[in-house]
Amino acid sequence: MHFMRGKIYMRQEKIRVLLKEYKNHDCLVFEMDPDDRSKDLPINFNSESCQLEIKTVFSVLLEKMVDVSIQLEFQKEPQYSKVLYIDVCKEYIADLNREIGQIQVELSKELSR
Amino acid sequence: MKIDLHCHTKKIKSGELETRNVTPIQFARKISEADVEIVAITNHNSFDLAQFTDLSDAVKPNCQVWPGVEIDIKSFNGKKWHLIIVCNPKYATTFSSAINDLFESENLETCALDLTTVVKKLNECDIIYIPHFHKKPAIPEEDLDKLKKLVIDNSRVFNEPSDIRTMGVYTNHCFSMIIGSDVHNWNEYETSNFSELRLPISSFEQFCMLAKRDQQVVKTLLDKKKSYYITASPHPSVRFNVNIYEDINVIFGQKGTGKSEILKSINIELKGRGLKCVEYCGNEKDETFKALLKTKDMKRDVSKVDSLLCEDEFKRVLNWTDKIPTLFSKYINWYQTKDNNANKSSMKITNCVLEPQLNTDEYKTIKTELKHIAEMKTSKRSIRISKYLNETDALQLDKYLELLAKSIQNVLIKEFVSINSVRLTNFTIERIKKAADNNTDTVSKPSSTGFYDYAKNRLTLRHDVHEILINISNKEQSEKSELGSLENKGNIYIKSIYRMLCDNSKTDEFASGIRVLREAVICLKTIRDKFYLLDISLHINSLSEKCKEESIKSTSAFLGLSRIVIEENGDEYCPSNGERGMLLLLHKLRMDADAYLLDEPELGMGNSYVDSQIRPKLSALGKQHKVVVIATHNANIAVRTLPYVSIFRDYLSGKYITYLGNPFKDKLVNIDDESDTRNWTTESMHTLEGGEDAFYERKDIYETGKN
Numbered sequence: 001m002h003f004m005r006g007k008i009y010m011r012q013e014k015i016r017v018l019l020k021e022y023k024n025h026d027c028l029v030f031e032m033d034p035d036d037r038s039k040d041l042p043i044n045f046n047s048e049s050c051q052l053e054i055k056t057v058f059s060v061l062l063e064k065m066v067d068v069s070i071q072l073e074f075q076k077e078p079q080y081s082k083v084l085y086i087d088v089c090k091e092y093i094a095d096l097n098r099e100i101g102q103i104q105v106e107l108s109k110e111l112s113r
Numbered sequence: 114m115k116i117d118l119h120c121h122t123k124k125i126k127s128g129e130l131e132t133r134n135v136t137p138i139q140f141a142r143k144i145s146e147a148d149v150e151i152v153a154i155t156n157h158n159s160f161d162l163a164q165f166t167d168l169s170d171a172v173k174p175n176c177q178v179w180p181g182v183e184i185d186i187k188s189f190n191g192k193k194w195h196l197i198i199v200c201n202p203k204y205a206t207t208f209s210s211a212i213n214d215l216f217e218s219e220n221l222e223t224c225a226l227d228l229t230t231v232v233k234k235l236n237e238c239d240i241i242y243i244p245h246f247h248k249k250p251a252i253p254e255e256d257l258d259k260l261k262k263l264v265i266d267n268s269r270v271f272n273e274p275s276d277i278r279t280m281g282v283y284t285n286h287c288f289s290m291i292i293g294s295d296v297h298n299w300n301e302y303e304t305s306n307f308s309e310l311r312l313p314i315s316s317f318e319q320f321c322m323l324a325k326r327d328q329q330v331v332k333t334l335l336d337k338k339k340s341y342y343i344t345a346s347p348h349p350s351v352r353f354n355v356n357i358y359e360d361i362n363v364i365f366g367q368k369g370t371g372k373s374e375i376l377k378s379i380n381i382e383l384k385g386r387g388l389k390c391v392e393y394c395g396n397e398k399d400e401t402f403k404a405l406l407k408t409k410d411m412k413r414d415v416s417k418v419d420s421l422l423c424e425d426e427f428k429r430v431l432n433w434t435d436k437i438p439t440l441f442s443k444y445i446n447w448y449q450t451k452d453n454n455a456n457k458s459s460m461k462i463t464n465c466v467l468e469p470q471l472n473t474d475e476y477k478t479i480k481t482e483l484k485h486i487a488e489m490k491t492s493k494r495s496i497r498i499s500k501y502l503n504e505t506d507a508l509q510l511d512k513y514l515e516l517l518a519k520s521i522q523n524v525l526i527k528e529f530v531s532i533n534s535v536r537l538t539n540f541t542i543e544r545i546k547k548a549a550d551n552n553t554d555t556v557s558k559p560s561s562t563g564f565y566d567y568a569k570n571r572l573t574l575r576h577d578v579h580e581i582l583i584n585i586s587n588k589e590q591s592e593k594s595e596l597g598s599l600e601n602k603g604n605i606y607i608k609s610i611y612r613m614l615c616d617n618s619k620t621d622e623f624a625s626g627i628r629v630l631r632e633a634v635i636c637l638k639t640i641r642d643k644f645y646l647l648d649i650s651l652h653i654n655s656l657s658e659k660c661k662e663e664s665i666k667s668t669s670a671f672l673g674l675s676r677i678v679i680e681e682n683g684d685e686y687c688p689s690n691g692e693r694g695m696l697l698l699l700h701k702l703r704m705d706a707d708a709y710l711l712d713e714p715e716l717g718m719g720n721s722y723v724d725s726q727i728r729p730k731l732s733a734l735g736k737q738h739k740v741v742v743i744a745t746h747n748a749n750i751a752v753r754t755l756p757y758v759s760i761f762r763d764y765l766s767g768k769y770i771t772y773l774g775n776p777f778k779d780k781l782v783n784i785d786d787e788s789d790t791r792n793w794t795t796e797s798m799h800t801l802e803g804g805e806d807a808f809y810e811r812k813d814i815y816e817t818g819k820n
Contacts, residue, residue: 045441054438055647058567062645065568088448092441092562095466099565102469103572110572113579 010108013068015061019089020077026085028092030057030072032064045085061100065107072097114313117305118153118181118199118243119273119293122164125157126222132298137171139299144172147303150313151320153199153293155181158221162209169202179317180205182212186244186256187225194250196231196260197273197293201239201317208238228256232263241321243291246272247279268325277306289324312757314777322755323777341386341740346378347371347762353771353784357383358757359738361731365751365800366762370769372744373712375760379742380710388707388740393698395716402693405596405607405700408674413624415669417611418588422667426577430640431657435650436570438563446556454553463549467539467560469569476528483525486518574653575644578637585634585671588613596678597699599692600722603681614671622673625663630671633659691717695726702730708740715747724749748801752776761796772796 016031026045033039041060043053064070074093076086122140124133135143144152152172154165160182169178181199188194200208211234215226232242242264244252252260261267271291274280280290294305314320340356348371357379364372373394384390394401415422457463493514498507539560546557589612596605612618614634620627636656640649663670678696680686688696694717702709709731715723728749734741735754745751751759761772761781774781774793781796783789802808 043441045445050441051438054441054563055435055567058438058564059645059647061564062568062571066645084445084448088441088444091448091558092444095559096562096564098466099469099562099568102565103568106472106569106572110576110579113576 010069011067012071013064014071014073015064017072017074017089017093018077019074019085020080021082026082028089030060032060062103062107065100065104066111069104070100072100114151114310115147115149115307116151116291116310117147117149117294117307118151118179118241118271118291119155119183119197119295120152121156121183121296122154122168123156123159123161125159129157130297132300133296135299137167140168141171143299143302144176147305147307149176149307151177151179153179153181153197155183155197155199155293157183158185158216158219158224160209160212162205165205165209177316178202180208184215184231185225186228186231186252188253189255189259190253192250192253193225194252194256195245196228196252197243197245198231198235199241199243200235203317204238208235211235211238228259229263232260236264239317239321241269241271241324243271243273243293246274246283246288246290248273248275266325269321271324280308312775312777315779319777319779325755339738341383343379343382345375345382345760347374347769347771351769355760355771355773355784356758357740357742359740360735360757361754362740362742362758362760363751363754363756364742364744364760364762365746365797367764367800370762370764372762375762376710376712376742376744380708383708383710383740389705390708390710391701391704391706393701393709393711393714395694395711395713398694398697398717399690402688402697405697406676406678408609408622408676411609411611411674411676413669413672413674414611415584415667415672418590418613418672420584420588420613420668420672421580422669423577423581423584424667426580427660427666430574430577430581430653431660433570433574433650433653436563436567438567439559439561443556443559447558450555451558453555457549457553457555460545460549462542463546463557465542465546465560466558467542468535469565470539471532471535473532476525476532479521479525479528483518483521486514486521490514490518571644571649574649575641578641578644581668582634582637582641584668585613587615589615593679597696597703599688599695602686605686605688605696606679606681608677608679608683610673610675610677612673612675613668614673618673619675622675623670625665625670629659629663630665633663633665634671691719694718695722698727699730702727702734706739708742709734711741711743711745713745714743715745715750720747720749723747724753728753746801748797751801752797759793759797761791761793761800763796 016034018029018031020027020029022029022042025047027042028045030041030043031037031039032041041053041057043057044050047053061070072093074090076089080086121129121133122135124131154160154168160180162180165178165180172178179199179202181197184196184198185193186196215231215234216224219226242260244257244260246252246257261270264270268289271289272283273292274283274290277292280292284290291308292306294302294307296302296305310320310323312323314323340358343355343357344352345355346352351371364375366372380390380392452458493510498510502510542560546560549555550557589610591611592609593606594609596607598604612622614623614627614630618627623630633656636652636659639652640656643649643652646652659665665671678686678688694714698711698714698718701711714727718727731741731743731750731754735757743750743754755776757775759774759776759781761774763770763772770789771784772781772789772791773784774791776793776797779793781791781793798804798808
């Protein structure tokens with residue numbers, strides 16, 4: 001129920017964000033449900049639809065934030081070795097977490113109206 | 114029409130002058146010179162039947178003579194007062210016998226009779242009573258009350274003052290007053306005081322009828338019974354002039370004689386003279402009643418249901434566009450070029466991210482509050498503070514207002530600083546990054562992933578949509594106005610309902626199509642509940658199309674207006690055809706106007722209702738000097754209101770004829786030929802009662818039923 005949202009005792013959920021190589025493409029995969037791989041949302045850095053994939057991730061993250069407080073946890077596949085993408089994704093996820101934290105407060109206020 | 118109901122023709126008491134005696138010849142001459150048309154012979158404590166007969170003959174046919182007497186009455190406190198008694202001339206002989214009986218063994222000079230005895234003796238003769246009122250010897254208050262109780266029909270009791278001015282004053286305060294000559298010297302009779310009747314009458318019965326109808330029988334200087342000289346027109350090619358009075362005016366005649374057209378033409382003329390007119394047409398009561406329930410005069414004002422228009426919210430929602438996330442490639446570019454320039458690497462500000470913008474709602478609220486304080490200070494200047502507060506308290510008030518203003522200002526400044534420091538910080542970061550990038554051919558780190566702006570934009574959308582939905586949900590107010598009352602049902606009202614769109618709403622309540630409005634609400638709810646959807650723009654486009662289709666720009670489009678008829682307990686009521694007429698007519702008669710024009714108001718109503726509810730209201734309006742013009746076939750309205758003017762329309766030998774008259778004169782005169790007269794009673798009976806035979810046969814049948 002929405003009356004629980006916005007309260008500091010909102011349930012916390014960690015979402016693993018995995019950097020991996022998939023079919024020769026560098027992908028950052030948001031594992032939205034750890035028990036259901038079909039709900040994974042990939043961002044393919046080598047694809048022209050990267051922008052749209054980011055937007056899709058944003059949409060799902062926002063939807064999740066309605067019910068739970070989320071925190072992204074960056075990880076890479078053990079065999080993944082491209083330093084450029086590793087360092088960039090670390091920075092990116094750190095920035096994204098900060099913005100998620102900022103919006104969480106405002107989201108709670110809005111939903112409690 | 115001059116009337117003299119206190120006239121002496123014989124010296125009776127020793128204190129009276131000889132000049133009180135009059136011969137028939139002198140009587141006739143003086144009555145003619147004075148232009149008196151009705152005179153009552155009221156000698157002290159006696160009535161001379163023979164003299165009465167002689168004098169009556171002497172003045173026929175120009176003047177009526179009524180029999181009467183002025184009696185000394187014994188007061189409750191032992192003193193005497195004078196009572197004038199005037200009798201219906203039809204009972205002159207009976208009256209004469211009664212007077213002789215009363216004074217048989219009395220000394221006419223010194224006697225004083227008991228009031229109860231006098232009234233009981235004379236009442237059978239059809240009498241009117243005129244005590245001296247504020248005129249010596251005057252009736253005491255207690256005896257006046259007693260007289261009214263004995264007489265029962267108080268329209269038969271008049272009061273005679275000492276002079277015309279006193280009469281005028283009391284008449285204008287609704288006392289029944291009449292003054293007579295009380296002639297002492299017949300040589301100077303024509304210089305005496307006389308009353309003038311409001312309406313000409315031709316019999317004792319009509320005088321009593323006039324008195325019963327209208328307490329103010331006599332004219333006074335302040336008499337404002339105004340009339341309007343109107344050109345009436347029953348047909349475009351036919352016009353005639355008629356005086357319409359500030360009282361009841363009735364138009365009657367058979368069907369098809371142009372009564373409705375005459376009424377319409379009178380309406381136009383009165384409006385042209387600047388009178389505020391109210392119309393009622395019995396034939397059109399259904400359409401008129403339906404029009405009463407129309408909502409076109411109701412303003413679609415959302416403040417009636419404590420809602421806001423939300424015009425700004427609608428604008429923002431319909432023009433909403435999504436925010437695009439920061440391209441990931443920008444992060445790649447930044448990382449790839451970050452070490453290209455050592456100087457830039459040391460400028461850590463180029464790695465900074467933007468601060469989230471603070472919400473400005475609080476700032477706007479504080480600013481408004483500061484404005485209120487300033488307005489308060491300005492309006493305080495227009496209050497006479499020194500009248501309500503002493504100097505110390507007045508100074509304290511100024512001090513605290515100033516303190517409040519300063520305190521708000523300080524908070525406002527703090528809020529301003531907070532908001533603008535973030536804004537300036539972000540501005541600085543962006544500008545420095547741009548400058549550094551340009552000068553070093555490098556790319557600074559993106560200030561944000563774009564998620565904050567993306568989400569914030571969605572939240573703002575949700576906020577606006579939620580605001581709109583709050584203001585169009587579950588809001589209803591109503592206003593009640595009295596329509597009238599119905600027997601056994603009590604008061605009936607018209608309820609004007611202001612109600613935001615809901616499940617029970619009907620199409621007629623809205624200027625926009627109800628289907629589109631309902632679909633728009635569904636869109637709004639979807640946008641509010643699923644504000645995070647990737648394809649939210651589709652829903653916004655759908656909403657935008659619906660709003661464009663029906664020109665929806667604010668919550669006022671969702672405000673439904675309706676009117677229903679309800680009973681006292683609030684339940685909706687559907688009046689029958691007849692009840693609609695009753696309610697509508699009562700509603701019209703209650704409206705404030707100068708003139709009321711009614712065409713067959715009796716249609717669809719029972720006679721009992723017309724007589725008990727409608728007729729008294731019409732009479733009341735007449736007494737208030739309102740112009741009431743009624744075209745009717747109903748006897749209760751045409752006859753029992755005792756109209757000031759009756760306009761009778763007849764069709765004879767291929768010609769339409771108009772007659773004017775009233776029940777008091779019992780005459781109707783052809784407006785084109787004064788010699789052509791009809792009897793008011795006969796024509797009324799024929800047109801309104803179906804004829805004399807029908808009228809009396811009904812009377813017989815009713816009386817047979819009683820027996």
